[in-house]
Amino acid sequence: MNRDTLLEILQTLSNTHGTSGDEIEVRRALRPYLEGHVDSLRVDAMGNLIAHKRGAGTHALRVLVTAHTDEVGLMVVDHTGDGGLKVETTGSIDARLLPGLEVRVGKDGLPGVIGLKAIHRADDDESVTAVEHLAVDIGARDRDEALELAPIGTRMTFATTAHPLGKLFAGKSFDDRAGCTALVALLQGEPLPFDLFGVFTVQEEVGLRGARVAGYTVAPDAAFVLEGTIADDLPKEEEGSPTSQVGKGPVVTVMDRSYIADPRLVRYVVQVAESAGIPYQFKQPGIGGTDAGTIHLTREGVPSITVAIPCRYIHGPISLLDPQDLEHTIALLRAALEQLTPEVIRRS
Numbered sequence: 381m382n383r384d385t386l387l388e389i390l391q392t393l394s395n396t397h398g399t400s401g402d403e404i405e406v407r408r409a410l411r412p413y414l415e416g417h418v419d420s421l422r423v424d425a426m427g428n429l430i431a432h433k434r435g436a437g438t439h440a441l442r443v444l445v446t447a448h449t450d451e452v453g454l455m456v457v458d459h460t461g462d463g464g465l466k467v468e469t470t471g472s473i474d475a476r477l478l479p480g481l482e483v484r485v486g487k488d489g490l491p492g493v494i495g496l497k498a499i500h501r502a503d504d505d506e507s508v509t510a511v512e513h514l515a516v517d518i519g520a521r522d523r524d525e526a527l528e529l530a531p532i533g534t535r536m537t538f539a540t541t542a543h544p545l546g547k548l549f550a551g552k553s554f555d556d557r558a559g560c561t562a563l564v565a566l567l568q569g570e571p572l573p574f575d576l577f578g579v580f581t582v583q584e585e586v587g588l589r590g591a592r593v594a595g596y597t598v599a600p601d602a603a604f605v606l607e608g609t610i611a612d613d614l615p616k617e618e619e620g621s622p623t624s625q626v627g628k629g630p631v632v633t634v635m636d637r638s639y640i641a642d643p644r645l646v647r648y649v650v651q652v653a654e655s656a657g658i659p660y661q662f663k664q665p666g667i668g669g670t671d672a673g674t675i676h677l678t679r680e681g682v683p684s685i686t687v688a689i690p691c692r693y694i695h696g697p698i699s700l701l702d703p704q705d706l707e708h709t710i711a712l713l714r715a716a717l718e719q720l721t722p723e724v725i726r727r728s
């Protein structure tokens with residue numbers, strides 16, 4: 381797939397709104413990219429979109445590759461007397477990023493602005509923001525109108541439109557629409573030597589929930605999780621290594637807060653990257669969590685690994701990635717899957 385096509389898919393998926401538990405628009409956006417390229421496509425009770433691509437039958441393996449469709453966002457939890465919306469986060473968002481941002485509210489994408497007391501009136505101790513101090517302004521006249529336009533449970537996401545930024549690409553929700561883009565590219569490619577199950581999961585940001593069910597349904601022999609992960613190479617810290625860096629290639633997880641990656645798969649993926657001349661980096665261990673955290677514990681256990689695209693400023697209104705990292709991630713995943721045999725994950 382050429383870079384323009386790849387970035388067009390990323391742009392479409394990034395501009396689509398879908399917070400945890402409300403991923404329907406993302407599924408709708410994905411379908412046209414998958415139909416005709418896979419043998420079956422279905423949605424389970426949770427909302428996971430499950431694509432099955434039959435293999436050549438060389439190996440009797442079932443391999444699961446996932447990317448999550450949900451993004452972090454906000455949910456209306458109360459209304460103020462003057463027409464403002466009180467919100468709670470779905471997934472982790474640094475509330476310091478929120479004041480003054482524009483958001484899209486509800487199914488119709490009503491414009492809203494996240495309000496905070498004017499700086500001219502703020503006390504010193506209010507310089508640090510907490511989400512309970514914020515109210516989203518949708519221009520409602522009063523509480524009744526706000527209730528009608530945005531009842532409790534209404535979702536909202538950042539009003540960001542994806543665009544090129546220097547040699548990088550900018551947009552919201554690259555965690556994990558970048559992973560979804562990579563999974564689309566994989567599924568559009570040639571069949572593998574075994575059956576591939578590509579699952580676009582739900583509710584990752586609130587506790588890896590969709591993946592728990594998808595792992596059970598697919599009952600895979602091995603799982604590869606595609607992510608958009610933390611690249612904190614800018615601003616540079618004085619001490620300590622960054623979690624990952626933009627432009628340095630796919631990020632391989634050894635251990636995060638949710639699981640320890642299967643050491644055989646880690647060795648295998650690294651060896652494939654080295655022999656194919658694809659750059660890679662290790663994610664600084666102990667940070668974050670991914671769908672592999674629940675998948676590896678399903679049924680009798682599933683050897684699992686996470687390969688991620690490094691993205692700056694994830695969980696914020698605009699994240700940045702290097703298109704070359706996305707391409708390298710797709711190339712590494714394809715090479716690793718094409719060469720995967722039962723021996724790689726055979727227990728001794």
Ligand SMILES: [Zn+2]
Binds near residue numbers: 448555556607608
């Ligand atoms: Zn993620």
